[in-house]
Amino acid sequence: MGRNDQQCAIRVEDLGIFFDSEPPALRRAAARLLDRGTSQLRRLLKEQSNGSATVAPVSGKWVFRHLAFDVSKGEVFGIIGGNGSGKTTLLKILSRVLYPSEGRAEIRGRVASLLAVGTGFNQEFTGRENVYLNGMILGLSRAEIDRRFDGIAEFADIGEQLDEPVKTYSSGMRARLAFAVAAQLDSDIVMLDEVLSVGDAGFRQRCLDVVRNMKRGGRTILLVSHNMSAIDNFCDRAMVIRGGGIADLGEPKAVIRNYLDSFVPSEREAVALRDRQDRDGTGRLLITDYGFETASGMAVRVPRAGDDLTILLDYEGADQAPIEQVEIGFAVTTEEGSKLIRFSTESLASPFARIPPSGRFRLHIPRFPLAEGKYAAGFRVTVGGEVADYIPDAITFEVGRGDYFGTGYIDQHSPVYVPHDWHAGAAAVETRIRAVAEVG
Amino acid sequence: MSTILPEQSLNVAVIEPDGTSSDLGLGTLWARRELVLMLAMRSIRVRYRDTSLGILWAFAQPLIYMIVISTFFGLIARFDTGPIPYPLHLLTGLVAFQLLTKSIGEGSNAITGNRGILQMIYIPPVVFPAASVISSLIDFLFPAILIVFFLTYYAIIPTWTLAYLPIALLWLAIMCIAAQITMSVLAVRFTDTRVLVPIVSQLLFFATPIFYPVTIIPDGYLIAYGLINPMAGVIELLRWCLFGPEQALHLDLVAASALSTLVITVVSIAVFRSIARRLHRYL
Numbered sequence: 001m002g003r004n005d006q007q008c009a010i011r012v013e014d015l016g017i018f019f020d021s022e023p024p025a026l027r028r029a030a031a032r033l034l035d036r037g038t039s040q041l042r043r044l045l046k047e048q049s050n051g052s053a054t055v056a057p058v059s060g061k062w063v064f065r066h067l068a069f070d071v072s073k074g075e076v077f078g079i080i081g082g083n084g085s086g087k088t089t090l091l092k093i094l095s096r097v098l099y100p101s102e103g104r105a106e107i108r109g110r111v112a113s114l115l116a117v118g119t120g121f122n123q124e125f126t127g128r129e130n131v132y133l134n135g136m137i138l139g140l141s142r143a144e145i146d147r148r149f150d151g152i153a154e155f156a157d158i159g160e161q162l163d164e165p166v167k168t169y170s171s172g173m174r175a176r177l178a179f180a181v182a183a184q185l186d187s188d189i190v191m192l193d194e195v196l197s198v199g200d201a202g203f204r205q206r207c208l209d210v211v212r213n214m215k216r217g218g219r220t221i222l223l224v225s226h227n228m229s230a231i232d233n234f235c236d237r238a239m240v241i242r243g244g245g246i247a248d249l250g251e252p253k254a255v256i257r258n259y260l261d262s263f264v265p266s267e268r269e270a271v272a273l274r275d276r277q278d279r280d281g282t283g284r285l286l287i288t289d290y291g292f293e294t295a296s297g298m299a300v301r302v303p304r305a306g307d308d309l310t311i312l313l314d315y316e317g318a319d320q321a322p323i324e325q326v327e328i329g330f331a332v333t334t335e336e337g338s339k340l341i342r343f344s345t346e347s348l349a350s351p352f353a354r355i356p357p358s359g360r361f362r363l364h365i366p367r368f369p370l371a372e373g374k375y376a377a378g379f380r381v382t383v384g385g386e387v388a389d390y391i392p393d394a395i396t397f398e399v400g401r402g403d404y405f406g407t408g409y410i411d412q413h414s415p416v417y418v419p420h421d422w423h424a425g426a427a428a429v430e431t432r433i434r435a436v437a438e439v440g
Numbered sequence: 441m442s443t444i445l446p447e448q449s450l451n452v453a454v455i456e457p458d459g460t461s462s463d464l465g466l467g468t469l470w471a472r473r474e475l476v477l478m479l480a481m482r483s484i485r486v487r488y489r490d491t492s493l494g495i496l497w498a499f500a501q502p503l504i505y506m507i508v509i510s511t512f513f514g515l516i517a518r519f520d521t522g523p524i525p526y527p528l529h530l531l532t533g534l535v536a537f538q539l540l541t542k543s544i545g546e547g548s549n550a551i552t553g554n555r556g557i558l559q560m561i562y563i564p565p566v567v568f569p570a571a572s573v574i575s576s577l578i579d580f581l582f583p584a585i586l587i588v589f590f591l592t593y594y595a596i597i598p599t600w601t602l603a604y605l606p607i608a609l610l611w612l613a614i615m616c617i618a619a620q621i622t623m624s625v626l627a628v629r630f631t632d633t634r635v636l637v638p639i640v641s642q643l644l645f646f647a648t649p650i651f652y653p654v655t656i657i658p659d660g661y662l663i664a665y666g667l668i669n670p671m672a673g674v675i676e677l678l679r680w681c682l683f684g685p686e687q688a689l690h691l692d693l694v695a696a697s698a699l700s701t702l703v704i705t706v707v708s709i710a711v712f713r714s715i716a717r718r719l720h721r722y723l
Contacts, residue, residue: 093455096562098720105455113561120557124486131480136475137561 009189009220012073014103017089019213020060028295063089064244073188076211076221078235078252080228080259085241091115094222109188112138114179121164125165127158127177130166134181136407148184155206156180158288176203177412183210191213191222201409208234208408227411228256229403261301274316276391284321284388285381289314290395304402305410305417309368313379315389317357325384326352328361335374335396340416369416372401441681464716468564475563479571484578498582502534507641509534509651521653523686524679525594527588532682533650535583536612536675539576543616546572547623548637555723565719569624569682569712573617580612591682599684608678614701615674625715628722650676654690666696670704673697 063086071077081087092098094105095113120137121130131152135145145152153162156170156177166174192211211234214221225231231238231252238252240259247262274288292300295308304310311330315374317323329344343363345351378392401410404417406407463540471474485693488494496513510527513519521529550572551558551565558565591598648671649657657665666673680689 092559096453096455097559100455100457102457104457107453107455111453115560120554120561122482122486124489125482133478136472136478137557137563142474 007073008039008070008106009073009075009108010077010222011106012067012069012094012103013105014091015067015090015100016065016102017063017086017093017098017104018060018101019063039362062101062244064241065102067241067246069239069246069249071220071222073108073220074218075237076215076223076235078224078231078238078255079222079224079241080231080238080255081241081247086244087241088115088193090241091193091222091224093262094412107189110186111189111191112182112185112187113191113193114182115191115193121166121174121178124165126165127156127162127169130177131181134178135184138181138185140185151181152177152184155183155210172203179203179207179210187219189220189222191224193224194226228260228401229408232256233408251327257298257300257302260304260398263398273391273394276394278391281387282383282389283318284383284386285315285317285326286389287313287315287379287381287391287394291334292397302398302400303368303370304400305368305371306402306404306406307368309365311363311365313361313363315361315381320357322354322357323383324354326355326388327382328352329380330363330377331379332370332375332377333393334415335376336375337393340375341369367404367417367419368402369404369411369418370399371415371417372399372410373415374398464564464566464713468566469570472564472567476567476571476574476671479567480574480578483572483575487575487579488541493668495582498579499586502531502538502583502586505534506531518684519652520655522688524596524657524683528590528594528596528683529653529679530651531587531590533648534678535587536678537581537645537648537650537671538583539580539612540619540644540671542576542579542595543573543619544623544641545637546576548627548633550620551719552627552634558719559723562696565624565716566621566712569608569620569670572624573613573620576616577613580616587682592686596683598682601681601684604677605681608674608681611674611677611698611701614705615670618705621712625712625719628719644669644671650670656686662690662693663696664692666693667700670697670700673701708719 067090078101079087079090089098092112092115093100093106095115097113097115101318120134120135125133129148132145133140135148136142140148156162156173156179158173158177161173166177169177199270208230211221211223215234221234223231223235235252237250238248238255240248240255242262248258272288273290274286277383279286289312291314292303293310293312293313294300294303295310300307300309313328313330327345329342329346331342332340333381334340343365374396375398376396378390380390380392381388403410491497493500506527510530514526519526519529547569550568554568557563588601623633623637647669654662654665654672654676674697676690676697677694680687
């Protein structure tokens with residue numbers, strides 16, 4: 001065993017799993033018998049067999065195949081993928097609930113897997129009893145639970161109701177209790193499946209703290225989540241499972257970016273901006289293409305809130321002459337068409353006096369303000385005061401979830417974000433706010 | 441970092457296709473004994489917690505059967521149960537038989553009813569039928585008290601044959617275990633099992649000397665009867681232990697049933713091990 005082996009917590013080699021959708025066993029046996037009977041009959045009738053023996057086709061599908069990756073000791077490893085991509089199945093295999101159909105995996109250390117928070121809770125039992133039942137299901141002994149009980153009760157924060165049946169609990173309380181038990185497991189490897197998406201914001205924050213502590217404690221963590229900012233914040237590496245294989249593996253930021261980008265249907269497959277007929281204007285100048293770019297110059301398809309973003313609008317003039325006195329506006333609406341923001345040279349009083357016959361407009365937004373969602377945008381270009389090209393619903397695009405304020409808290413009730421600050425104090429400040437409001 | 445810590449090298453788990461669960465045995469059960477007891481307590485408490493009569497229901501079922509059947513057969517067909525009062529004869533059969541049917545029924549639910557847990561958390565599946573066995577045996581204690589009550593009522597004083605009672609009880613427990621472990625995995629493997637359970641239980645009721653004495657079986661068929669239905673031998677032995685030597689003991693029947701029990705137990709363990717190894721496929 002080399003030194004490398006010792007530092008590896010999980011090693012997955014050529015792993016694959018096949019889910020067969022076979023009919024019930026007895027019916028299958030009956031079918032096999034019938035099949036044998038008919039083939040005997042055919043032989044009796046001296047019917048020519050064309051060589052291909054009637055092998056019952058195995059119906060089913062490979063969830064994934066040929067997965068291979070290593071997770072080092074103490075690493076936090078994120079797993080991303082759409083629904084049904086096999087993330088949970090992979091965790092199930094690694095926690096020995098399912099067995100693979102091919103390949104192998106090696107696990108070094110005690111594993112605690114939290115595939116479903118609160119599995120095995122008994123509705124009739126009190127919270128206290130369920131702590132014991134759940135702890136024992138997860139592999140703790142009574143004495144170990146006794147020792148941890150106070151810590152569990154404190155984390156779950158259920159108070160007096162701990163001695164009431166769990167059926168009287170809210171779903172948030174149930175999740176807290178379950179996660180409290182799980183947080184007390186001491187194991188070398190922790191597998192978390194979407195645990196970070198239950199409960200309210202405060203509870204999620206505490207779960208994140210637990211994960212942070214686990215990470216600090218040097219535990220190896222496998223984290224399956226749809227919460228990209230959690231993956232981004234915690235993981236040392238991230239992996240995308242798609243189409244039955246590893247689509248991407250590497251540094252979380254890049255992996256997440258590519259992953260989100262891949263969801264946008266390629267606009268170029270639809271009618272290209274260049275070929276759109278539903279446009280107004282003289283045609284002195286036409287917008288032919290668009291794109292997004294981050295500060296580093298990387299092209300992105302799904303911008304995120306907080307990004308230092310540049311929107312690119314390629315144009316071509318009707319002839320080879322430079323174009324003069326150009327104004328441009330770019331308006332973003334919701335998917336349904338409600339106006340959100342318009343960016344224009346008019347409002348900045350900075351028209352382009354003279355631009356080359358073909359080129360690119362660059363709209364720079366230092367901190368992109370839109371929340372996660374789908375949006376539409378249109379543009380309007382005038383040359384010498386006359387509309388040259390106008391498509392109100394030129395493009396649709398998607399925005400990914402982003403941490404605009406850099407606090408880790410993503411307010412989903414806000415469709416747009418603007419820089420702001422809060423103050424509290426004596427009336428002087430209030431007066432100022434009132435004064436500003438009056439002026440506004 | 442060049443030293444290899446012994447615990448690290450010991451802790452490597454290899455996951456491979458057709459991985460077979462190696463923890464099917466008694467060692468696993470011992471290691472998980474606290475969980476097994478907790479699960480057993482859970483099912484007992486859940487069963488009686490919300491009923492207004494609570495634990496009284498455990499007495500009610502055999503008592504009601506006893507009253508109805510003894511009235512019915514007392515009217516139309518008087519079975520000759522020798523010196524033993526017919527209701528008591530009936531009750532011993534009913535109580536023993538109830539343990540078997542409950543074992544069959546609960547066994548078939550032991551693993552299927554905990555699918556949700558097994559699909560999410562790794563637990564050796566054997567803990568579920570084990571917990572179910574314990575809860576059935578505890579459940580059996582209550583109607584057993586009923587027998588003591590009626591023995592007193594009919595002023596039947598146990599004789600030296602009572603010394604053999606532990607053998608009869610152990611035998612019953614073995615039947616219970618065999619039924620539970622077999623049914624627990626069969627129900628997972630073959631969904632049809634559930635439909636069959638009530639039918640088989642009904643048939644067994646008639647095939648077991650509950651409401652009729654063994655004496656109605658022609659002598660030549662006793663061994664075959666005991667082989668086919670091991671419950672016949674257990675109940676025969678149980679009655680002999682309780683009612684004393686006046687209750688004739690058909691040793692050939694008991695021996696045949698014992699042999700049959702042995703075969704059934706060995707087959708049960710084999711069936712359990714073979715299906716439980718690949719249980720994850722059928723869950």
